[in-house]
Amino acid sequence: MELASARHLLSAQTTEFLDRTHHQMLIDGAWVPAASGARIEVINPASEEVIATVPAAATQDVEHAVQAARRAFESGPWPKLKPVDRQRLMLKLADLIEGQAQTFAEIESLDNGKSAAIALAVDVGQAIDVLRYMAGWATKIEGTCTQVSVPYMPGAEFLSYTRREAVGVVAIVIPWNFPLMMAVWKLGPALSAGCTVVLKPAEQTPLSALMLGELIQQAGFPPGVVNIITGDGRHAGAPLVRHPSVNKVSFTGSTEVGKLIGHAAVDNMTRFTLELGGKSPVIVLDDCDPTTAAAGAAQAIFFNHGQVCCAGSRLYVHKKIFDRVVADVALIAEQMPMGHGLDPASQIGPLISRPQLDRVCSYIESGIEQGATLIAGGQRSDLPGYYVRPTVMANVNPSMRIMKEEIFGPVLTAMPFDDLDDIAAWANDTPYGLGASIWSNNLSKVNRLIPKIKAGTVWVNCHSVLDPAMPFGGYKQSGIGRDLGKASLESYLETKSVIIAV
Ligand code: ADP
Numbered sequence: 001m002e003l004a005s006a007r008h009l010l011s012a013q014t015t016e017f018l019d020r021t022h023h024q025m026l027i028d029g030a031w032v033p034a035a036s037g038a039r040i041e042v043i044n045p046a047s048e049e050v051i052a053t054v055p056a057a058a059t060q061d062v063e064h065a066v067q068a069a070r071r072a073f074e075s076g077p078w079p080k081l082k083p084v085d086r087q088r089l090m091l092k093l094a095d096l097i098e099g100q101a102q103t104f105a106e107i108e109s110l111d112n113g114k115s116a117a118i119a120l121a122v123d124v125g126q127a128i129d130v131l132r133y134m135a136g137w138a139t140k141i142e143g144t145c146t147q148v149s150v151p152y153m154p155g156a157e158f159l160s161y162t163r164r165e166a167v168g169v170v171a172i173v174i175p176w177n178f179p180l181m182m183a184v185w186k187l188g189p190a191l192s193a194g195c196t197v198v199l200k201p202a203e204q205t206p207l208s209a210l211m212l213g214e215l216i217q218q219a220g221f222p223p224g225v226v227n228i229i230t231g232d233g234r235h236a237g238a239p240l241v242r243h244p245s246v247n248k249v250s251f252t253g254s255t256e257v258g259k260l261i262g263h264a265a266v267d268n269m270t271r272f273t274l275e276l277g278g279k280s281p282v283i284v285l286d287d288c289d290p291t292t293a294a295a296g297a298a299q300a301i302f303f304n305h306g307q308v309c310c311a312g313s314r315l316y317v318h319k320k321i322f323d324r325v326v327a328d329v330a331l332i333a334e335q336m337p338m339g340h341g342l343d344p345a346s347q348i349g350p351l352i353s354r355p356q357l358d359r360v361c362s363y364i365e366s367g368i369e370q371g372a373t374l375i376a377g378g379q380r381s382d383l384p385g386y387y388v389r390p391t392v393m394a395n396v397n398p399s400m401r402i403m404k405e406e407i408f409g410p411v412l413t414a415m416p417f418d419d420l421d422d423i424a425a426w427a428n429d430t431p432y433g434l435g436a437s438i439w440s441n442n443l444s445k446v447n448r449l450i451p452k453i454k455a456g457t458v459w460v461n462c463h464s465v466l467d468p469a470m471p472f473g474g475y476k477q478s479g480i481g482r483d484l485g486k487a488s489l490e491s492y493l494e495t496k497s498v499i500i501a502v
Helices: 003-009 012-019 059-074 083-099 101-112 116-140 179-193 207-219 233-242 255-268 290-306 322-335 354-369 420-427 443-452 485-490
Strands: 025-027 030-032 039-044 049-055 158-166 169-173 196-200 226-228 248-252 271-275 280-284 312-318 373-376 391-394 411-417 435-439 457-460 493-501
Touching (some): 012 101, 025 059, 025 207, 049 207, 059 169, 059 196, 059 233, 083 116, 169 179, 169 233, 179 207, 179 248, 179 485, 207 226, 248 255, 280 290, 280 420, 290 312, 290 411, 290 435, 312 420, 322 373, 354 391, 411 420, 435 443, 443 457
Parallel strands (some): 169 248, 248 271, 280 312, 280 435
Antiparallel strands (some): 025 030, 158 493, 373 391
């Protein structure tokens, strides 16, 4: 749907934001263009229309932003703020986001293609919850006081304790699938710990980060504490993560780019957290009600149009109920209304971009070429925008590309299993290890299976359920470190040992 005809569906604040079209970046408390003057077009994936342009940051802009973050970290009001003051600012920001929740949801829908209703409940709702949760940690950062022995210094006495100190300037580089939520997953613990930040949203979805920047200013964060630069990975992301004055990189995105970032970070001994790709299994045991399992499996893969790093993209069902579950998932897929995200009835929106659409479709074609059977979907849509029908494929085997590689679209592969002893090995037969779900009410079987699954999260009778208090991240090539929970906060803190001879 063209923006002109969708305007009546948008709040006044959203139209006011979009009417600005010529957005700037936030560096050192000021809204600025890129030094080069270059700009990037922002496209609505539901209509292929350019809805805004943003600055295309490059090395010089990265330099300004990192220096601003460095100054704010070393001097100025930020390092002098008490934990309770950081907490108060973060809670105020959460309130401001809540006040603009509908606008954020609409912007996210136009920028990313996702459902505005889902964005309101999930993306914006989680951003608010995570900020509030992380604000709470600011006043609870603590070291330990330890009685030491130092046996080789008989008679000496010491007072020994550890201090937790903010790691410093944090570079946050995030993907396009949950733009606001990803930004806050990382901003929350960074600010709570007392760090300063340079945030680079994905080039496809920069708008909610810029709106967030306005609220960061309104909340009263000192200049330079949060800097937001827009630009692509090559010209803005790469110089940012390589900058010697950056102390930590927090990245969510592809495993390929994550590895590049990890290598670059190690050169400077920059700390890093990488939340990367996935190929998460959904395992349905034979005691399961097929209807419940099918609804769960459909939600696990089709939520956010499959553009979820922990999407349940490999379905393994016990052979006793395989045909029934797969037929039900296929029926759900066929019946999911497809359309733009401002339509409350729409359940499947467009993919993020034409390259992503082509990539997903080429995976479907490769599956068919390698002998898989298409049970549902498989086609692009005639609508303008980057739509592909939710797709279910069976007759698959572990050597197929569609079983091995992350597709990042609404494509499910389904395979039967017979022996419970095989299933952990099959589930783990992937370089990834982000999530997995087990569907069963057999407590004993479930609890025997959980320790065998090599994944950062195992869900039982649910999938992709995330909470601010539960750490989220990957085993194996799905990443290093954790977002969310106390584990995340810890990764924005250094530990300093203090030993005082008394
Ligand atoms: P996707 O394949 O989902 O687009 P990417 O891993 O390519 O995910 O991108 C995720 C984020 O990483 C985006 O913000 C992108 O601009 C950024 N990025 C891409 N390449 C690099 C790079 N070489 N260095 C730093 N950031 C990068």
